[in-house]
Amino acid sequence: MVQSMFRTTRSVCGDDMLVLPNENEVKFYGENKEVCEHDESCRIFMGAVKGSSFCAPGVPPLSHDIAWDAEFGVLKVRVSPPGSNISSE
Numbered sequence: 001m002v003q004s005m006f007r008t009t010r011s012v013c014g015d016d017m018l019v020l021p022n023e024n025e026v027k028f029y030g031e032n033k034e035v036c037e038h039d040e041s042c043r044i045f046m047g048a049v050k051g052s053s054f055c056a057p058g059v060p061p062l063s064h065d066i067a068w069d070a071e072f073g074v075l076k077v078r079v080s081p082p083g084s085n086i087s088s089e
Helices: none
Strands: 002-007 018-019 025-035 040-050 065-071 074-080
Touching: 018 065, 025 065, 025 074, 040 074
Parallel strands: none
Antiparallel strands: 002 074, 018 025, 025 040, 065 074
């Protein structure tokens, strides 16, 4: 199982993230915003996990169970092998 995370001092929430799995990789995008009296800033985080880092040869990433969530400002992307019964706690 592969799990990628990023954490910032500001928070990522469910509305600010996008995960795009395809036949070669799992791409992720997260955006956090901080709106204060004199500060309206935003940070964007993008990345990808190549299928070759977690797939057996000939097994595409789309055959895996791919889940994601944002909790406490952390975007978590979990890729579990096909047929596994791993809880997403």
